[in-house]
Amino acid sequence: KKEDKMKNQEKILREILYSSLEKKNFSFTQSELSKRLRISLSMVNQVIKRLSSMGAIKVNQRDFRVLDSFKILYYFSSVRNLEKDIIFKIRIDSPVREIERIVPDVVFTAYTAYKLKFDDVPADYSEVYAYADEEGLKILKARLSKIRMRETDNPNLIILKKDNMLNSYTSLPLSQLFADLWNLKEWYAKEFIEQLTKKIKEKD
DSSP states (O other), rough: OOOHHHHHHHHHHHHIIIIISOOOOEEHHHHHHHHTTOOOHHHHHHHHHHHHHHHHEEEEESEEEOOHEEEHHHHHHOOOHHHHHHHEEEEEEEEEEHHHHHSSOOEEEHHHHHHHHHHHHHOHHHHHHHHEHHHHHHHHHHHTTOOOOOSSSOOOOOEOOTTTGGSSSSSOOOOHHHHHHHTOOOTTTHHHHHHHHHHHHOOO
């Protein structure tokens, strides 16, 4: 399925970026990526070929090495399809801080994740984005049933489908945060991206 293929591509790119940006590990083998992510070697190979053709990695005989993490990060952001991952959205008549407080068992992304990670916000924001699995979504809906909310074209709580590898990271990878912000239409997302870019560069 095309959708699964796109999702697997995102997982491969995220894993390469997590290792290079956050663990400072720049060399990989395709087979270790394939095993860790439980994705076919041929799929890994397709992504590696693409990254190699844009000069973001160098493929050696036994492994490949990341040359330009930011090229991979921008590529990941451009293939990321956040819209397709939305499994629930609603408008809650409460301030954003209150919404963040009442949402259980989720992995925050976008503005909230940035705030929690860096204890700071480049701009005020009005939406809460988070990842949840089916169980988490059930718990969330049960909790929200006691709260005033309405379906609208202007939701302020957006839940995304959590993929099976997201739990393997101790916190939301910076690359996922970056790609998610990149795919948001709110004007202030740009301010968050600018600040996040600086913070990632500081880590280099």
